[in-house]
Amino acid sequence: MLLAGTLRAGALGLGLAATLSGAAAAGTYDITVDRIAIDAGKFVKNGIGYNGSQTPTVLRLKEGEEAVIRVTNNLSESTSIHWHGLILPFDQDGVPGISFPGIAPGETFVYRFPIRQAGTYWFHSHSGFQEPDGAFGAIVIEPRAREPYRYDRDYVVQLTDKHPHSGGRVFRNLKMMPDYYNRKQRTLLDFLSDAAERGVGATLAERAMWGAMRMMPTDIEDVQGYVPMINGRSPEANWTGLFEPGERVRLRLINSSAMTYYDVRIPGLKMTVVQADGNDVQPVTVDELRIAVAETYDVIVRPTEAKAYSILAESMGRTAMARGTLAPREGMAEEIPPLREPPLLTMADMGMMEGMDHGDMAGMDHGAMAGARNTDTLSESDGDEIIGGHPTPMDAEMDHSAMSGSHTMPDGSQMSGMDHGSMGGMDHSSMPGMGGGDPFYAPGSGLIPEAANGGKFLSYADLKARKPLYPDREATREIELRLTGNMERYIWSINGVKYEDAEPIRLRYGERVRFKFVNETMMSHPMHLHGMWSILDTGSGALDPAKHTVSVAPGTTVYMETEVDAPGEWAFHCHLSYHMAAGMFRKVVVEGGPTARAAFLDAVHGG
Amino acid sequence: MMRHAMAALALALSAAPAFAEPLVWGVRFDRLERRVKDGSDLLAWSLDASVGSDELEFVWRSEAEYDLKADAFERLRNQARLQVPISAFFDAAAGVMISTPRGPDRAYGVLGVQGLAPQWFEVNAELFASDRPFARFEAEYEGLLTNRLTLEPALELELPLADDESVGFGAWGPRLEIGARLRYDLVDRLFSPHVGLHYERVFGRTADLRAEDGEARDALFFVIGARLMF
Numbered sequence: 065m066l067l068a069g070t071l072r073a074g075a076l077g078l079g080l081a082a083t084l085s086g087a088a089a090a091g092t093y094d095i096t097v098d099r100i101a102i103d104a105g106k107f108v109k110n111g112i113g114y115n116g117s118q119t120p121t122v123l124r125l126k127e128g129e130e131a132v133i134r135v136t137n138n139l140s141e142s143t144s145i146h147w148h149g150l151i152l153p154f155d156q157d158g159v160p161g162i163s164f165p166g167i168a169p170g171e172t173f174v175y176r177f178p179i180r181q182a183g184t185y186w187f188h189s190h191s192g193f194q195e196p197d198g199a200f201g202a203i204v205i206e207p208r209a210r211e212p213y214r215y216d217r218d219y220v221v222q223l224t225d226k227h228p229h230s231g232g233r234v235f236r237n238l239k240m241m242p243d244y245y246n247r248k249q250r251t252l253l254d255f256l257s258d259a260a261e262r263g264v265g266a267t268l269a270e271r272a273m274w275g276a277m278r279m280m281p282t283d284i285e286d287v288q289g290y291v292p293m294i295n296g297r298s299p300e301a302n303w304t305g306l307f308e309p310g311e312r313v314r315l316r317l318i319n320s321s322a323m324t325y326y327d328v329r330i331p332g333l334k335m336t337v338v339q340a341d342g343n344d345v346q347p348v349t350v351d352e353l354r355i356a357v358a359e360t361y362d363v364i365v366r367p368t369e370a371k372a373y374s375i376l377a378e379s380m381g382r383t384a385m386a387r388g389t390l391a392p393r394e395g396m397a398e399e400i401p402p403l404r405e406p407p408l409l410t411m412a413d414m415g416m417m418e419g420m421d422h423g424d425m426a427g428m429d430h431g432a433m434a435g436a437r438n439t440d441t442l443s444e445s446d447g448d449e450i451i452g453g454h455p456t457p458m459d460a461e462m463d464h465s466a467m468s469g470s471h472t473m474p475d476g477s478q479m480s481g482m483d484h485g486s487m488g489g490m491d492h493s494s495m496p497g498m499g500g501g502d503p504f505y506a507p508g509s510g511l512i513p514e515a516a517n518g519g520k521f522l523s524y525a526d527l528k529a530r531k532p533l534y535p536d537r538e539a540t541r542e543i544e545l546r547l548t549g550n551m552e553r554y555i556w557s558i559n560g561v562k563y564e565d566a567e568p569i570r571l572r573y574g575e576r577v578r579f580k581f582v583n584e585t586m587m588s589h590p591m592h593l594h595g596m597w598s599i600l601d602t603g604s605g606a607l608d609p610a611k612h613t614v615s616v617a618p619g620t621t622v623y624m625e626t627e628v629d630a631p632g633e634w635a636f637h638c639h640l641s642y643h644m645a646a647g648m649f650r651k652v653v654v655e656g657g658p659t660a661r662a663a664f665l666d667a668v669h670g671g
Numbered sequence: 672m673m674r675h676a677m678a679a680l681a682l683a684l685s686a687a688p689a690f691a692e693p694l695v696w697g698v699r700f701d702r703l704e705r706r707v708k709d710g711s712d713l714l715a716w717s718l719d720a721s722v723g724s725d726e727l728e729f730v731w732r733s734e735a736e737y738d739l740k741a742d743a744f745e746r747l748r749n750q751a752r753l754q755v756p757i758s759a760f761f762d763a764a765a766g767v768m769i770s771t772p773r774g775p776d777r778a779y780g781v782l783g784v785q786g787l788a789p790q791w792f793e794v795n796a797e798l799f800a801s802d803r804p805f806a807r808f809e810a811e812y813e814g815l816l817t818n819r820l821t822l823e824p825a826l827e828l829e830l831p832l833a834d835d836e837s838v839g840f841g842a843w844g845p846r847l848e849i850g851a852r853l854r855y856d857l858v859d860r861l862f863s864p865h866v867g868l869h870y871e872r873v874f875g876r877t878a879d880l881r882a883e884d885g886e887a888r889d890a891l892f893f894v895i896g897a898r899l900m901f
């Protein structure tokens with residue numbers, strides 16, 4: 065049975081469907097890894113595709129079956145496939161150097177694992193820069209039981225950011241010049257317009273403050289200049305999903321980008337989010353949502369008019385917009401609206417507080433701040449077993465007298481790291497954003513999303529599990545992971561140590577670990593733990609959603625808990641391709657418990 | 672020290688952990704330009720070609736001024752250096768420099784510091800050690816007129832610490848270069864042509880030596896060239 069012969073742009077106009085029949089007990093699937101030319105409209109680029117196509121392969125699995133997936137490497141280099149979000153024995157997880165040695169050129173590697181979950185996931189190469197070069201596809205797992213929502217049509221909407229440069233070249237350029245791809249930097253013209261608006265002194269002071277830190281408020285996307293694509297199609301090629309007015313359409317949104325967060329909306333339609341990262345959530349209806357790199361959201365929309373509706377995915381830094389269409393017929397399209405104004409990072413995204421006007425900023429201790437991002441050279445414990453807070457480099461080096469606010473956790477409590485003497489005199493009266501806005505962004509952050517139509521924008525705080533996967537219990541311990549980096553050298557790390565120099569994080573089988581992410585960088589990091597669920601603390605207790613990827617916005621602290629139920633060795637990393645390659649990565653070793661496969665089979669058959 | 676550094680480099684090149692970061696290389700002609708001055712044009716370049724890791728980089732640094740009329744190098748300096756990070760924004764460097772201009776050849780040991788100073792100034796300081804040592808300081812600023820058009824003022828100060836008359840160095844007689852280049856990123860940051868002005872002047876004993884040779888103590892050039900980075 066060959067997936068290679070996948071129907072393209074077939075009867076349903078999916079260009080995606082690869083329905084596979086087969087015995088309920090075992091499903092055999094074939095994937096070839098091929099070098100292909102990728103047509104992005106503006107450019108054609110050599111890259112990698114599965115089954116010889118730039119249209120992502122959709123692997124349709126069934127809950128309860130034993131999947132046998134034969135992967136043939138037609139490249140001249142080693143490859144691998146990681147099944148993103150799937151719970152499986154660690155030797156099937158597809159990370160070279162951790163789960164297995166990789167798939168040699170010409171080799172056919174047979175993955176074999178039981179499918180014990182349902183929903184929307186994806187798969188991608190975990191070797192070198194093959195994923196940004198195009199090596200990704202979608203996974204749709206049909207559930208055993210009926211789903212608690214109805215829909216008439218079902219489409220995968222897989223997003224990516226296709227760059228004219230190969231992944232290897234992008235990485236090299238970033239190392240040589242970290243702002244190589246940033247074409248949204250503030251210029252003399254911006255200075256003049258700001259000076260006209262706020263006065264020369266204030267503008268100079270504000271520029272001097274960023275200059276003292278050698279950081280850029282425009283540093284939202286490390287890489288710009290890509291063509292955003294939906295299901296392998298550029299905005300001009302306009303991927304189209306068909307519907308009859310009145311039908312419910314399920315869209316399985318998957319962000320397979322190397323680096324790009326997307327804000328997704330369908331003007332004219334409300335989206336009801338029913339699933340996040342493959343797990344059902346209590347339905348929440350929104351106008352727009354932000355999908356971090358590697359996340360999935362399933363939404364249901366109900367177009368009632370016989371017209372074209374645009375699926376718009378605008379990059380978080382507003383440098384590009386993916387476009388697809390839902391329409392009653394092929395060939396219909398709405399006009400693409402202009403990009404919105406790009407956001408600017410604020411001091412809040414630095415882990416410092418907003419609510420300071422420019423006068424306050426000028427009063428900050430520039431000398432001390434210069435070291436704020438220099439976490440790599442500061443003393444560091446490996447941090448794997450740190451319990452409770454300890455002063456971060458920011459706390460140690462910054463002049464807190466100028467700060468006028470505090471981090472607020474999703475549950476409303478204040479961040480313990482900020483709780484020290486020098487904050488005593490702060491003026492709580494001028495704290496915008498406190499109590500309002502999305503708790504998963506620093507109050508005053510420049511990245512707080514707003515829906516284009518002024519309506520509801522999805523927050524992590526809205527995600528509540530429909531049926532929790534695990535009973536709620538107290539975590540057995542807390543592990544603090546500071547997300548750290550040096551933008552100027554393009555080094556990304558955890559607790560100031562990059563992967564090459566780090567000891568693995570050791571977990572014990574059977575424990576429930578609470579991970580505390582403290583983002584000390586100015587970038588958002590989508591953190592992905594392989595093999596085990598990441599139960600995101602949204603403050604909903606037993607209903608906290610189980611995810612595989614948790615985005616941590618700049619200047620925030622986010623908690624997630626993991627039931628350590630999967631023996632073996634796993635990867636844990638930032639899913640931005642170039643952050644991962646630059647060191648924001650850890651190996652996780654789960655010690656004790658039954659042998660990997662036995663434990664897994666127990667869990668499947670026993671539970 | 673050099674041997675240790677070289678051994679470390681060899682180790683960095685050979686040690687390949689499971690998730691080996693790719694070894695990063697890059698070539699950067701900060702300036703490849705023609706300096707135009709009525710009838711005595713120069714061809715000049717300054718190049719850094721590097722390979723290495725976050726922890727250790729090997730750099731071939733080449734700087735030249737070629738006198739087109741005389742068909743000879745006025746200046747040709749090639750440096751092999753190793754750079755290691757010493758802070759978030761600064762590297763230390765050590766290496767050797769061979770200077771082979773028109774006059775006699777010279778070899779120096781090099782010690783340097785370079786990096787990004789607050790307010791985005793790229794700075795570089797080098798001490799060229801020998802029995803006739805000299806030092807150099809450089810600073811550049813990339814002013815963004817737009818996101819593709821930049822105005823880059825640059826300053827270079829070279830200070831002989833001892834006499835070396837046959838190569839034109841008079842002790843404590845500095846040489847100052849000031850330039851401003853208007854650059855446009857034509858192809859990514861791969862090819863960025865520029866035009867600008869370049870002024871240089873010598874002072875003190877160095878100027879006296881020039882005067883003895885009948886040369887002017889200063890010169891102003893119009894420059895046209897490009898930055899190449901790949």
